[in-house]
Amino acid sequence: MQTRRFVIAAALIACLGTPALAQDKSIVVASTTSTQDSGLFGHILPLFKAKTGIDVKVIAQGTGQALDTGRRGDADVVFVHAKAAEEKFLAEGFGVKRFPVMYNDFVLVGPRSDPAGIKGTKDIVAALTAIKTKQAPFISRGDKSGTHQAELALWKVANIEIEKDHGPWYKAIGQGMGAALNTASASNAYVLTDRGTWISFKNRGDLDIAVQGDQRLFNQYGVMLVNPAKHAHVKKELGQAFIDWLVSGEGQKAIADYKIEGQQLFFPNANSPGA
Amino acid sequence: MMRAPQSDLPIALDNVSVVAGDVTILDRISLTLGQGGPTVLVGPNGSGKSTLIRLGMGLVAPTSGHITWGGGTGTDGKRRAMVFQRPVMLRRTAAGNVAYALGAAGMARTNRHAEALDLLDQVGLAELAQRPARRLSGGEQQRLALARALARDPELLFLDEPTASLDPAATKAVEDIVRAIAASGVKIVMATHDLGQARRLAADIVFLVRGRLREQAPAEQFFTSPQTPEAATFLRGDLVIA
Amino acid sequence: MPDGTSALSLVLGGDPTLFAIVRLSLIVSLSATLLAALVGLPLGAALALTRFPGRTFLVVVVNAFMGLPPVVVGLAVYLLLSRSGPLGFLGILFTPKAMIIAQALLVLPIIAALARQTIEDLWLEYRDELTAMRVPPAGRVATLLWDARFSLVTTLLAGFGRAAAEVGTVMIVGGNIDGFTRVMTTAIALETSKGDLPLAMGLGLVLIVVIIAINAAAWGVRRVGEARAGT
Numbered sequence: 001m002q003t004r005r006f007v008i009a010a011a012l013i014a015c016l017g018t019p020a021l022a023q024d025k026s027i028v029v030a031s032t033t034s035t036q037d038s039g040l041f042g043h044i045l046p047l048f049k050a051k052t053g054i055d056v057k058v059i060a061q062g063t064g065q066a067l068d069t070g071r072r073g074d075a076d077v078v079f080v081h082a083k084a085a086e087e088k089f090l091a092e093g094f095g096v097k098r099f100p101v102m103y104n105d106f107v108l109v110g111p112r113s114d115p116a117g118i119k120g121t122k123d124i125v126a127a128l129t130a131i132k133t134k135q136a137p138f139i140s141r142g143d144k145s146g147t148h149q150a151e152l153a154l155w156k157v158a159n160i161e162i163e164k165d166h167g168p169w170y171k172a173i174g175q176g177m178g179a180a181l182n183t184a185s186a187s188n189a190y191v192l193t194d195r196g197t198w199i200s201f202k203n204r205g206d207l208d209i210a211v212q213g214d215q216r217l218f219n220q221y222g223v224m225l226v227n228p229a230k231h232a233h234v235k236k237e238l239g240q241a242f243i244d245w246l247v248s249g250e251g252q253k254a255i256a257d258y259k260i261e262g263q264q265l266f267f268p269n270a271n272s273p274g275a
Numbered sequence: 276m277m278r279a280p281q282s283d284l285p286i287a288l289d290n291v292s293v294v295a296g297d298v299t300i301l302d303r304i305s306l307t308l309g310q311g312g313p314t315v316l317v318g319p320n321g322s323g324k325s326t327l328i329r330l331g332m333g334l335v336a337p338t339s340g341h342i343t344w345g346g347g348t349g350t351d352g353k354r355r356a357m358v359f360q361r362p363v364m365l366r367r368t369a370a371g372n373v374a375y376a377l378g379a380a381g382m383a384r385t386n387r388h389a390e391a392l393d394l395l396d397q398v399g400l401a402e403l404a405q406r407p408a409r410r411l412s413g414g415e416q417q418r419l420a421l422a423r424a425l426a427r428d429p430e431l432l433f434l435d436e437p438t439a440s441l442d443p444a445a446t447k448a449v450e451d452i453v454r455a456i457a458a459s460g461v462k463i464v465m466a467t468h469d470l471g472q473a474r475r476l477a478a479d480i481v482f483l484v485r486g487r488l489r490e491q492a493p494a495e496q497f498f499t500s501p502q503t504p505e506a507a508t509f510l511r512g513d514l515v516i517a
Numbered sequence: 518m519p520d521g522t523s524a525l526s527l528v529l530g531g532d533p534t535l536f537a538i539v540r541l542s543l544i545v546s547l548s549a550t551l552l553a554a555l556v557g558l559p560l561g562a563a564l565a566l567t568r569f570p571g572r573t574f575l576v577v578v579v580n581a582f583m584g585l586p587p588v589v590v591g592l593a594v595y596l597l598l599s600r601s602g603p604l605g606f607l608g609i610l611f612t613p614k615a616m617i618i619a620q621a622l623l624v625l626p627i628i629a630a631l632a633r634q635t636i637e638d639l640w641l642e643y644r645d646e647l648t649a650m651r652v653p654p655a656g657r658v659a660t661l662l663w664d665a666r667f668s669l670v671t672t673l674l675a676g677f678g679r680a681a682a683e684v685g686t687v688m689i690v691g692g693n694i695d696g697f698t699r700v701m702t703t704a705i706a707l708e709t710s711k712g713d714l715p716l717a718m719g720l721g722l723v724l725i726v727v728i729i730a731i732n733a734a735a736w737g738v739r740r741v742g743e744a745r746a747g748t
Binding site for chain 3: 028033036037041042055057058059060071072073074175176177178179181182185200201202203204231233
Binding site for chain 3: 332334352353356357359362363365366367375376379380406407408409410423427
């Protein structure tokens, strides 16, 4: 019995003790749950791997958490959609350079019964104001994600300090886009979502798009290499190779080619000034 | 450097009491157990026979008074062994149980198996060597317990009512083995409630009532001319109400 | 996981992604249980057999930690293994190794607490004999653990059940990376958040079937062993 124990222990130590397979070509990219839930990575990453042989391991978190992962040095690249937060990340010295990659848009979805009476409007600010006035049920991500920050910015444009000034009709759930949509579907509430997640979301219940097309619903994605000066182990060549591919003609085309139900979700704009 | 183990004999109790809470289990016992034939402890239930055996084995410490083994503290205890009324079998074969006892007594692993079979043969269990010990009958388990005790090459063997749960055939088998062990020079100290067994096996008798030593005498003398009224009552088969 | 498919068709069609996920779940949780057992069984036995100042407090703490929230364990291990943390140099965050270690920590109190109880009960039975045979403390631990082996199988199953069922720990330290650290529970969480509830539920049933199969196998091993040991 003693020998059996030693064999098991030795086997375990062998499993746990083996170092990373001879410098495997892989990078860790911290990105957002909405990007993952849209299915984009499933489409573009195999193309990148086929071209470069690099494995991209995506950790999908909220934007706040993804940037924090970058700050800690637990990722090589961050790929999120909250320009202000990204620029702060750069200013703190955790990123090398920010490259715009693509944009998609947010849409406001809500119950077909439309308690706030906003269906079909193109003015997101007026819609939000109506929701608050009518105290229609609203679900917020509440998780410092890019989507959440976009939502807060829109309330601000409507001159509403929503975090201080809301009633029980406004529920912040602190979870990802899918969870927020599930909750909104189950409680017939309005929720701000990116179009990509919405198109691939299957549990819509009675929800439908209420407001879309407002310029202010524009959602810009940026990618940054985590600064090797702060974290020496960052795989800077492989990480930069990914960034270079994303903004290259090939990568941009791959992004544009990703469609669900015939609809393009993301619009590449690496070359747009000021994006 | 190996010290030759101290002899545990004689065991000398000097005014030993064992008290648990309010209950006095043994009351100022002074007694010597020396080399020789089997010493059998008899007495009615609650007389403290079991506790006295456990005291001699070193499983229980006196609350007051002193006990010495061969004049010393008896901490070595390598050549003492004990058989309990209900032996606990390890979850392995009969041979495995004896080999375990041999290992606990310090025998090197390579020799254990052969020696275990030899010991099993001495107690008549050679054919059951590979049987799971828990599947043996009560009598067979008790004989296995004796083999385990012998594995310690004891000079002193304690037995606490070893046949109380056994049928007559099994009882006889156990008694034969005990007799053989005694004949080979091992000092036996045994508690029993069976007077017939005491008559068959004892060289001398220690008679206890309610924790007090009432009589200690050579067997022949105790059975034919008991000195105390309690002993006389007990030998008649009447209840001894102290 | 392909969209719009049912879990049943994935199973019957031998979908490689699904099988890879099930395989990783089993590797992680079985390894974690084994690792926790290597530490927890002797620890539980030692707690059962020894008396020292503070023992009662330690027993209470070990019992209480059976209910450690997985997400808290995950977070604690994450902070330890993060590159910015004390063990960051190991570079094992977001790998199956980290998941195994974290789950082992989660499961360790369960195994130690249940082993302690089992061994304590067994010691009552074995105490006289083992003391009479003058078995030293280390020997007692080994003997009792071996003799209690069938009861301890149940203990190990309890630990494995906890590991296989939890999502908080492996999500945080593993990151649910597609093709690398995605296990059954995190896959279910993902499909739920994508709104594909039927697929998520189907995967849940697959997970339950796998766990039942493991338990059945353990039961079989126990019965065969008991028959041979004559218990």
